[in-house]
Amino acid sequence: MAELKGRSGVAKALNAAWVRPFLFLIFIVVGWDVAIRLFRIPAYQIPAPADVAMVLWQDWPELLRQAWPTTNATICGFLLSAAFGIPMAMLIAGSKTVESYVYPLLVFSQSVPKIAIAPLFVVWFGFGLIPKVISAFLLGFFPVVVSAVQGFKSVDPDMVDLARAMQGSRFHVFCAVNLPHAMPAIFSGLKVSVTLAVVGAVVGEFVGSNSGLGYVLQRSIGTFDLPTMFAALVVLALLGVLLFWIVDRIERFVIPWHVSQRADIIFAA
Amino acid sequence: MTPATKTPDAEQPGAHLRLVSDRAASATPDIKLTGVSKTYRSHDGDVASLRPLDFHINSSEFFVVVGPSGCGKSTLLKMISGLLPPSGGEIFVEGEPVTKPHGNVGIVFQNALLLPWRNILDNVMLPIDMKRLPREKYLPRAMALLKMTGLDGFEKKLPWQLSGGMQQRASICRALVHDPKIMLMDEPFGALDAMTRERMNVELMRIQRETGKTVLLITHSIPEAVFLADRVLVMTERPGSIAAIYDVPLPRPRSLDAMADPVFTELVQRIRRHFFTDSALD
Numbered sequence: 001m002a003e004l005k006g007r008s009g010v011a012k013a014l015n016a017a018w019v020r021p022f023l024f025l026i027f028i029v030v031g032w033d034v035a036i037r038l039f040r041i042p043a044y045q046i047p048a049p050a051d052v053a054m055v056l057w058q059d060w061p062e063l064l065r066q067a068w069p070t071t072n073a074t075i076c077g078f079l080l081s082a083a084f085g086i087p088m089a090m091l092i093a094g095s096k097t098v099e100s101y102v103y104p105l106l107v108f109s110q111s112v113p114k115i116a117i118a119p120l121f122v123v124w125f126g127f128g129l130i131p132k133v134i135s136a137f138l139l140g141f142f143p144v145v146v147s148a149v150q151g152f153k154s155v156d157p158d159m160v161d162l163a164r165a166m167q168g169s170r171f172h173v174f175c176a177v178n179l180p181h182a183m184p185a186i187f188s189g190l191k192v193s194v195t196l197a198v199v200g201a202v203v204g205e206f207v208g209s210n211s212g213l214g215y216v217l218q219r220s221i222g223t224f225d226l227p228t229m230f231a232a233l234v235v236l237a238l239l240g241v242l243l244f245w246i247v248d249r250i251e252r253f254v255i256p257w258h259v260s261q262r263a264d265i266i267f268a269a
Numbered sequence: 270m271t272p273a274t275k276t277p278d279a280e281q282p283g284a285h286l287r288l289v290s291d292r293a294a295s296a297t298p299d300i301k302l303t304g305v306s307k308t309y310r311s312h313d314g315d316v317a318s319l320r321p322l323d324f325h326i327n328s329s330e331f332f333v334v335v336g337p338s339g340c341g342k343s344t345l346l347k348m349i350s351g352l353l354p355p356s357g358g359e360i361f362v363e364g365e366p367v368t369k370p371h372g373n374v375g376i377v378f379q380n381a382l383l384l385p386w387r388n389i390l391d392n393v394m395l396p397i398d399m400k401r402l403p404r405e406k407y408l409p410r411a412m413a414l415l416k417m418t419g420l421d422g423f424e425k426k427l428p429w430q431l432s433g434g435m436q437q438r439a440s441i442c443r444a445l446v447h448d449p450k451i452m453l454m455d456e457p458f459g460a461l462d463a464m465t466r467e468r469m470n471v472e473l474m475r476i477q478r479e480t481g482k483t484v485l486l487i488t489h490s491i492p493e494a495v496f497l498a499d500r501v502l503v504m505t506e507r508p509g510s511i512a513a514i515y516d517v518p519l520p521r522p523r524s525l526d527a528m529a530d531p532v533f534t535e536l537v538q539r540i541r542r543h544f545f546t547d548s549a550l551d
Contacts, residue, residue, distance in 0.1 A: 159382045165350045166447070167372040168399035176398065180386050257386040257427055 073201040077136020085144030093152030122208030132204030139200030140193035151185025298325035304358035317508035336504030375444025381436035383428035390424035
């Protein structure tokens, strides 16, 4: 680090937002390697970073091929949770009756461990894509609903009154006031949801599948092939980061006006 | 403005200002309330918010309601705009009975309530979008209003880029853009600092004179009420009812100097007594 300080170009690169987590990651990997050497941790407990990197290097076509079904299930499950979660939140926020009937049950359903019921989906829908999608959907659904309900409910009632007093129809007022107002909350829910959907897809693959990263994980745990297992985890993490980043980009595009994005606006202006 | 009738009041010496305005309603008052009351239903039974009210506001009149917190002032405003049905009595706006939102009013709340995702111009155009009127027809009007309130050049800015006073000016533009006959203002400058507030008061009076709108303004501030109003309605504690209606015989146009006028100070004192009858002010 010391020799880098003098050069301003490098210093600038170090300040770039994406470099920082990368540097931190390198720090962790080095710490990991040092810890293994220092405490003589056997390879069947924690693999060395070099071994994991080797698997990633050698098996990347296979890992990439297995990542595809997982990605597919994640995205389908995530889109489903958005497609059902947001309208569900509208209903819950819009009607006290719906809220009193549905919301407690929804919370109740969340305390059911998905991994316990995931085998059921395999029984019902076979070994294909569907049980994985359902599992991803079930995990991703809840955060979207909770955040969106919060978003829809936090609209200033005076603002709604104002729009209604201008003879806006219910639908009109909703589109002009409530929905945009709820957008930041919806997006924070979607970001949580997309990472949980990855977990959901893997859970689905754990219990009954012959493809996907979850399947690779399951198989490598069975054979104590820890480097492969860690390699699969790395790919999964990358998948989560990538999907999160995509949602984040969409958020910036959809709600450029929001507090969290303001620095960018000033830059652009 | 017609001079207020002055009758000496034996009970309150020095209060030469006429209590309870007897200014007659014109043939077609802009706002007319007959026996309007409001009762809210709650778990512990009915809670009276407003006792039956009768008053009228004439065309182009600046009418200010002053009263303690929770006396139902905001309820009154919502009922006149048609957002809330009264429990009893009838409200007429421009001769028509009010049963649902009628859009003949522009509303300004304490907070500017600008939509953060719309720029200033689009915020001002909100009523046009809600009423589905032709945008291009009202765009010049919106621009003229922004110019009148000193906001020209800020059309494309987002609300958070403006100061509190500027935001509130934009919300006044929004209340005026669809050219309603009546402006309803609920403590419009309550959230502003004292200096901005005084400036906004002067500005509001100018806008009201230029546009000839009928204004119903609600405030906590007695000096503000007297400074702005043609007539001041004083409300009692909850459940709200009319304590008195005063004519304000100060000449127009008024500058801030009017606040030093003995008529002004006396009237402020007089109104204050309604709220602090046991205090040292007596």
